[in-house]
Amino acid sequence: MSVKLIVFDLDGTLLDIEHQLHDKTIEAVKKVRKKGIRTIVATGRMYCSAKPHTSRLEMVDPIITYNGALVVNPINEEQLFHEPIPFETADKITKMVVQNDYHLQLYIDDKLYVAEENEFTDKYYKISGIEPNYVGRLDKFLDAEPTKMLIIEEDEDRQVEIKNFLEENFDSKIELSSSYPSFIEITKKDISKAVPLKELAAKYGIKREEIMAFGDGLNDLKMIEWVGKGVAMQNAHSELHEHSDDTAPNHNDFGIARYLKQYFDLDLEIPAQK
Template sequence: MKTKMIVFDLDGTLLNDEHQLDSKTIAAIKLLRKKGIKTMIATGRMYCSAQPHIEKLEIKEPAITYNGALVVNPENQESIFHAPIPFKIAKKITKMVEENNYHLQLYINDTLYVRHENEITEKYTKISGIAPNSVGSLNDFLEEEPTKMLIIEEDEAKQIEINNFLKQNFNGEIELASSYPSFIEITKKGMSKAVPLKKIAQRFGIKQKEIMAFGDGLNDLKMIEWAGRGVAMQNAHPELKAKADDIALNNSNLGIARYLKKEFKLDLELN
């Protein structure tokens, strides 16, 4: 079956280890479109964080952001799908996380809010290109439904503790995902990159088996499983690689460009 649409994760997939797009990767995506193949981004990032990369790639198709919770039309910046976390649930989580002194980030109207800036926010800004807004107590600040909530914790034992706590107290009310080892990403129950992808494919009249998807993190799992061909990066989480139909080379070794050149016979010079 001919591939009609390809969906790409950003960090660890399209982007190299410096979180940048290589010129060869950009060229490969543009050559795909010349062949009539639609190209899309599906990321855990904020839309404003993904936007510079989308513009470099000249992608016009809807951008799936926040692990599926927000889809934006990059041509007019309008939201075409939004599924935020219900307010009561978000409020409870915020209160509990702050009481336990964990680092929490709230994403509301594509803006990042934190209690205060620290080493964690500095690292996050380097990755995302987005500076946070410090607002003091997030529990006092929160007055509307957030698109996503993010707890960042480097300590593995504490990560397990937090995940278990969230599962025990909010089972059936939230979706947990992780795009980085230290990230615990919270969205509305049932949300994943696959949810809006199914809707977009239907709108374009593209069948499931005509879609290819690339990813590296556990937040890509449902998308990789659903796509006609799910491709994991060599640097991907072991669970994702086990579920993928194929493996592309490492993201820092032009894995996407090399895979696409071979698969679609692209006229692209690679070292």
């Protein structure tokens, strides 16, 4: 396959277990780009949370964020694509969540809003590096269409209850995905990383067969299925492995760098595999 575009997820893919970007990974991505191959990041993160990593990677092509709901040009930070959740839908979901005392996070204008500080906000900060805005009751606060909503719930039985409720009441309005086992991520219906990717590929005149994509979570599934060569990280969700074309080594062992070195015959020194 002649690869003209490579798409990378961040957490669990480009980033290691500490959510850090290794110099070897940066070097590998830059060497691929020198071959004339476009490189794109597609993440569930906020743009402001992805930016420190995309800047180190010196990305120049659009950044797909919020699982596909927002695309930003990293050169001038212009919004190229934005599909937020309709206000009426977001308002109803927010009221349901508050009534049932679940932890909810709202993302509006690339800012994070939560009711109060707790174990979930602390955990999320360690992942994202973004300080939330504490605004009290979210059902009283919400007055705009959020780009994304996130419910964090670690109890599996309660997760099932929440997902079932959302699917039964809002199936025609929202898309559910997950980048972490405890995350229930909500975007507008029919939004995924694959949606803006298709638009960008058409704009660049690149066929799906000429696109390679790497991911690890269920929020990568539609992207992995659509591209010509979908690569699941060794640490990926089992369902992603079922729909991928190949496997890259673990994200915590220079997985992307190792795969790119072998596939594109890069001149790159990498520590011996663990």
